[in-house]
Amino acid sequence: MQEILEIPAAEFHQTARKLKEEKGMDFLRSLTGMDWGEEGMGAVYHLESTSTGATMTLRVRTADRLQPELPSVSDIWKGAALNEREAYDYFGILFIGNPDMRRLYLREDWQGHPLRKDYDASDLTNPLRMTNEEAVDTTETLELNPDGTLKVQENILFDDKEYVINIGPQHPATHGVLRFRVSLEGETIKKIDVHCGYIHRGIEKMCESLTYPQTLALTDRLDYLGAMQNRHALCMCIENALGIEVSPRVQYIRTIMDELQRIDSHLLFFSCLCMDMGALTAFFYGFRDREKVLDIFEQTCGGRLILNYNIIGGVQADIHPDFVKRVKDFIAYLRPTLREYHDVFTGNIIAQQRLKGVGVLSREDAISFGATGGTGRASGWACDVRKRHPYAVYDRVDFKEIVYPQGDCFARYMVRMDEIEQSLHIIEQLIDDIPDGPYYEKTKPLIKLPEGTYYAAVEGSRGEFGAFIESRGDKYPYRMKFRSTGLPLVSAIDTIARGAKIADLIAIGGTLDYVVPDIDR
Amino acid sequence: MEIKKKPRIKAIPYEEFNDNEYLEKMVRELNENGANIIVGVLDDIVNWGRSNSLWPLTFATSCCGIEFMAVGAARYDFARFGFEVTRASPRQADFIMVAGTITHKMAPVLKRLYDQMADPKYVIAVGGCAISGGPFKKSYHVVNGVDKILPVDVYIPGCPPRPEAMLYGMMQLQRKVKLQKFFGGVNRKEEDPDGSPQEMSETAAPEPAANEQEPVKKEEK
Numbered sequence: 177m178q179e180i181l182e183i184p185a186a187e188f189h190q191t192a193r194k195l196k197e198e199k200g201m202d203f204l205r206s207l208t209g210m211d212w213g214e215e216g217m218g219a220v221y222h223l224e225s226t227s228t229g230a231t232m233t234l235r236v237r238t239a240d241r242l243q244p245e246l247p248s249v250s251d252i253w254k255g256a257a258l259n260e261r262e263a264y265d266y267f268g269i270l271f272i273g274n275p276d277m278r279r280l281y282l283r284e285d286w287q288g289h290p291l292r293k294d295y296d297a298s299d300l301t302n303p304l305r306m307t308n309e310e311a312v313d314t315t316e317t318l319e320l321n322p323d324g325t326l327k328v329q330e331n332i333l334f335d336d337k338e339y340v341i342n343i344g345p346q347h348p349a350t351h352g353v354l355r356f357r358v359s360l361e362g363e364t365i366k367k368i369d370v371h372c373g374y375i376h377r378g379i380e381k382m383c384e385s386l387t388y389p390q391t392l393a394l395t396d397r398l399d400y401l402g403a404m405q406n407r408h409a410l411c412m413c414i415e416n417a418l419g420i421e422v423s424p425r426v427q428y429i430r431t432i433m434d435e436l437q438r439i440d441s442h443l444l445f446f447s448c449l450c451m452d453m454g455a456l457t458a459f460f461y462g463f464r465d466r467e468k469v470l471d472i473f474e475q476t477c478g479g480r481l482i483l484n485y486n487i488i489g490g491v492q493a494d495i496h497p498d499f500v501k502r503v504k505d506f507i508a509y510l511r512p513t514l515r516e517y518h519d520v521f522t523g524n525i526i527a528q529q530r531l532k533g534v535g536v537l538s539r540e541d542a543i544s545f546g547a548t549g550g551t552g553r554a555s556g557w558a559c560d561v562r563k564r565h566p567y568a569v570y571d572r573v574d575f576k577e578i579v580y581p582q583g584d585c586f587a588r589y590m591v592r593m594d595e596i597e598q599s600l601h602i603i604e605q606l607i608d609d610i611p612d613g614p615y616y617e618k619t620k621p622l623i624k625l626p627e628g629t630y631y632a633a634v635e636g637s638r639g640e641f642g643a644f645i646e647s648r649g650d651k652y653p654y655r656m657k658f659r660s661t662g663l664p665l666v667s668a669i670d671t672i673a674r675g676a677k678i679a680d681l682i683a684i685g686g687t688l689d690y691v692v693p694d695i696d697r
Numbered sequence: 698m699e700i701k702k703k704p705r706i707k708a709i710p711y712e713e714f715n716d717n718e719y720l721e722k723m724v725r726e727l728n729e730n731g732a733n734i735i736v737g738v739l740d741d742i743v744n745w746g747r748s749n750s751l752w753p754l755t756f757a758t759s760c761c762g763i764e765f766m767a768v769g770a771a772r773y774d775f776a777r778f779g780f781e782v783t784r785a786s787p788r789q790a791d792f793i794m795v796a797g798t799i800t801h802k803m804a805p806v807l808k809r810l811y812d813q814m815a816d817p818k819y820v821i822a823v824g825g826c827a828i829s830g831g832p833f834k835k836s837y838h839v840v841n842g843v844d845k846i847l848p849v850d851v852y853i854p855g856c857p858p859r860p861e862a863m864l865y866g867m868m869q870l871q872r873k874v875k876l877q878k879f880f881g882g883v884n885r886k887e888e889d890p891d892g893s894p895q896e897m898s899e900t901a902a903p904e905p906a907a908n909e910q911e912p913v914k915k916e917e918k
Contacts, residue, residue, distance in 0.1 A: 282838065283802055290837050297837050304840060306805050345806055348755050348785045352762070353803060374803045375758050378836040385835075393832065400760040444763070447770075463770030470767075480767075481760055481857055693759040693798075 180220070180233045180629065188236050189247040189273075192221075196252055200225040201232060202543050203559075204253035206631070206659040208644055209263030211293050212237065217244040217269055220644070222631060226543055226557065229564060233631070238269075245318075245326075248273035255546035258370075258667040266291035266380075275331055276315040281373030281696060283309055291381050311342075311357060311371070333369055334359050341678075345374045349452055349682045352692030354666070356681075363677045368670045372663075376696040383656040388414055388623045389488060391656060395643075396482045398658060399694035401441035402637040404433045406658075407486040412567060413632035413643040414488050417625045424569075425613040426490045428606055431568040432503070433473075433485065434634070435599040439510070440469040441637035442592045442599075449589065449686040450521055453530055458521050465513055472502050488623060490616025503607050507600050514596060522593070531586035535672045535684035538583060545671070546664040549639025550595065551688055554580045554587035561635040573605045585680075588687035624651050636661045638689050658697060662690035704748075704875035706868050714869070723876050740878055747791075748874040749779035751819075751867075754790035756810065758797030761824040761857040765796045773860040780867060787811075792819035792870065795847070796857075798826035798833055799840045811847050817877070819870055822849045823863065825856045832856065 183191050195201040205222040212218065218237035224230070238244045248271035250257040260271040261280040268289040270277065279286065287301050313336075317329045334340050334357070344355035353374035359366040379398065383391045395410050396403040408430055415422060447462025470480045475496040477483040485492050521527055537547065542555040552559040560577045562570040578594040580587035625647035633642035642659030665688045673684050703711045704720060711717065757765055768775050769783060776782070784790045787810045799807055811820070822843050825831025830841035843849060850873060853866035 281802075302801070302837065304801055304804060304845070306808060306846070308805050308809070309802070345803065346756060346787075346810055353758050353806075374800060374806070375798060376800055376802065376838050377798055377833045378838045379833075382833070382836055397760060397832065400763060460771045463767060464772065467767070467770075467772045480859065481763055 180235045182235050182237070185218075185236050185238050185246055188234075189249065189252075192234075192249045192252050195223065195232070199230070199232075200227045201230075202226055202253075204249075204255050204259075204546055205231075205633070205640065206642055206644060206657070207256055207259035207263065208655070208657045209267045209269055209291070210646070210655060211267055211291065213293055215239075217241060217267055217292075219246060219263055219269065220629070220646075221249075222642075222644075226559075233629075244269045246271055250274050253546070254541065254544040254671075255664050255667055258663055262663075265289065268292065270318055272318050272320050272326075275317050277318060278312070278315055279373075281376035283373075284312070285309075290378060334367070338366070343681070345371075349685060350692075351448065351685065351690065354690075354692045354695070356669075358678065358681070360678060363679075365673050365676055365678060365681065368673055368681075370666050370669060372666065372692075372696050374696065375693045377693075379697045380656055380658065383653055385652060387651050388625065388653065391653065392487065393484065395658070396484060397693065398697060399636060399638070399641070399661060399691045400481055401444055401691055402437060402641060402661070402694075403481065403483045404430075404437040404485060405634050405636045406641055407484075408434060408568075409632055409634040409636075409641050410643040410658075411486045411488055412634065413630050413645055414623070414625065416632055417628070417630045417645065417647065418488075418619075418623070420489050420617055420619065422490055422617060423613040423615070424611045425615055426617075427568045428610045429491055429495060429615070430486065431570065431573075432603055432606055432610075433491075434568070435602050436469055436472060436503070438599050438637050439596050440466055440473075442596050443469070445592055445689045446517065446521075449683075449689075450527075452682050452686045453527060455521055455524070455527070458517070461513075461517065461520070465510065468506050468509065472499065472506060475499065475502070487616060489619045490614070492616075494615045495610070500607055500610070503603060507604060507607075510596070510600060514593070517593070522589075528586070530680070530683050531589055531687070532584060534585045534680045535676055535687070536583045537668060537672050539581075541668065541671055542583070545668040547639070547668050548664065549636070549661060549689075550588055550591040551665055551668075552639070553578055554591045555583035556581040559640070561633050561640050565633065567632075567634060569606065570602075573602050575602050585683045585687040588689075592689070622651055624649060625653070633659065638662065638691065638694075639664070660694050660697060662692070662695035665690045666695055704872035706871060709868065714872070716869075720872060720876060723873075727876070727878060744875050744877060747817075748871040751780055751791045751871065751874065752789065753780060753783050754787055754793045754810070754814070755783040755785045756793055756796065756807075758799065758803060759826070761796035761827070764857040764860060764863065765794055765823065768860045768863045773864065775864060775867065778864065778868065779871070787813040788815060790814055791817075792821060792850075793847075794821045794823050794863075795827040795843045795849075796823040798831070799843050799846075800838050801840060802838070804840050804846050807843070808846050819850045819874070820847045821851045821853060821866055821870060823853045823855075823866070824858055825854065828852050828854060 201223040203224045203226050205224050208220040210218050216237050216239040221234040223232045260274050263269050265279040265281050288295050313334045315331045319327045321327050338359045340359050344350040345353040355371040357369040379394045395406040443462045443466040447459045450458030477485045537555045539556045542552045542557050548559045558579050563577050575598045578591050627649045629646045631644045633640050639661035641661050644657040645653050646655040648654045822828050827843045830839050833839040851866050851869045855862050
C-alpha cells in the first residue's frame, strides 16, 4: 500500500509546480478521477521522477459535489490534458485552466457522469441516440476570477477559413475506431483534434460491480495485444494487496508468457505498419509468424487472442508438456526470419524515406506526455518498467533496454524490431530451467482486499500498463482504474504531427502503435 | 420452374452444415410463387457470381477485428472462398462484418456506413458483443446487439470467434446469397418509395429470428 499525500485544492497547482521543478517529478504516471461519496470528489496523481526514480502519490479533494472544481495541471504535465478531460467525462470534475473542457469519451449530449456513485444508469437517462453527432469548433477554458467566480473563455479550435478534413472513425489507417479532425495548410498539418470514445465500453464502471476474480476477465479485452501483461498487472496488484507470494514457477511462466505476448504484438505492429506503407507482402509474412506464437498460446491457454491465463495467485493451468520444445523451435525459427524482415523492409528506400526524420517527438515531450513504451524509448527516454520497477523474474535475467535517441518514426520502428530480439533472449534464459512447484496458490473463494489504495504496473506491449485499485474492504473494488498505454500516445499526436505532411500521419500513427480499445477502455 | 437446389459450397458437403432447415424453408417459400424458367436460370448464374465474389468492408472496432485480419492473412486466407479483398470504402463492399463491440457513440456511424453501401448488402454479426453485448451487456455505453440497428444475416458466436468459425459463418452467407431471387426480388423493392417505412419496421425488430427471415419477406412482395 502506498502512502498518499493529501494536498488542499487551493495550493495544488503551486505544489505541483514545485514538485516538478525542485524534486524532478516530471512524469505523471497516472491521473485518476475519484468519487469518495460524502468526502467529496477529487483526483489521485501518481508521479515519478525520471532522474532519481522516486515515486509519489498525491490526492486532491473538493467537498463540493454539485460543481466540483480542481486546478488543472495540464500546463505542468502535458499528458494531464486528456486525463483531466477523462475525469470530467466520468465525474463532472471541472479543471480550472484546462484549455479544452469537452467530454473525452461520451457524446456531448450525454446526460450525467457515469462513474459518479449517484449516476442513474437506467436506459431512460441515456437512450440509444441514432442522430449524428456534430463536432464543435470551439472549446471552453474555465478561469477563476479573484472573487471566486468562474470566467468562461472561449478557445477556437478551427476557425471558419481553415481547411479541416475528417479521418476516421472508419478508416483503415487509424487502426480501429479513432477519429482525427485535421486542419491542413496545403499538405501540411496545422493541427489535429483527436476524438476518442467510439469503443468506450465503461470497463472501469463495470469493475465496480464485479468481484475481484471476475474483473480479471475484462483486462484481456482492453489491449488485446497485451492480454497476458494486462492481466499480469491486475493479478499482481491484487496479490500485493493480499500479501500473496506466488511460486517461482508461476513467476517464470508469467515472464515467458509476457515476452511471447510482446513478440506477438510487435509482429502485428510490423505487419500493420508495412501494410499501411504499401508493403502488403510483409503483412502476410508477419501474420504467418504471429500464428506460430498463437499456436503456443492455444496449446497452453486454449485461446488465441483472449487468453484468460493469469489468475489471482498463479495461472489457470500448467504449461503444456510440449510448451518448452515448441518455444525453443519458435526461437530458432524467428531469428533468421527477423533478418529476412530487415532485408525485405527495413533497408527499403521507400520505407527509409517515409520513416526517417518524420514525426519527431523530443525526450522532454515524451516524458511530459507520459508516452512510455517503444515511443518513449525511441525518444531517448529509458522508461522500461521491467528495469525501473522490476517484477516477476526480470531482475534475474539479462537483457538490454533498447533506447534510440532520434525520436522519429524510424527509431520507433527499430525499437520494436530490436525488442523482439531482446524478448527472444529473455525467453531463452528462462525456458530451460522453469522450476518445479505449484502453478497456483490456493486463495479463499471470496476475495476481499484490505482497505486502501494499490497500484501495480507492468511493461505492456506498448508502454506502462498500470492497475489502480481503491478498496473499502468489500468483495467489490470501490474504484478500479487502468492506466492506458495508448492514451498518452494519442495525446501526443498533435505535437508530433504538426508541420508534417498529411501522408506522414499514416506513418506516425502506425509507428505509435496504439490500440484503440485500450485508449477508450 | 421448380427451384430444387441445395446451395453448393466447394469443399463442404451440404449435410455438414448445421442449420439446413432455414435454407430449406427459404427454398420452399421461393417455390410457392414459382419462377420463370429464363429468370430462374439467370438467377442461378448471377447468384453463382455474386456468392463467389463477396467483398467485405474493412470494419473492425475491437478484438474480433484482429481475428478478422488473421482470417484474411496467410494461414486462413479467405480469398480461397471468394472473399478476395476487403474494401475500405463502403461503396465498394458487399457485406459488412461487424467485428467488435458497438457503443452508443459508434451506432450512428455504423448505421451511416451501412446506408452508404450499395444494395444488395449483407451484415454479419461477429462475436458476443455484436450479437448481444457479450461481456459488456451491463455497460452503460454498449449497444446490446447490433441487430437493434441493422438487419443481421448471419451471427457468428465466440469471444472472439475462431478463424474457422468466421469462415463457416461467411460460407453461410454465401449459401444464403445462392438462394436469393435476384431478378424481381431485391431490385424491384428499390423502385417503390412507399416500401421504405415498412422496411424500417422490419429492420428494427428486436428478435434475431425475425431478422433472419427478413429477406424472405421482401421477396414475397
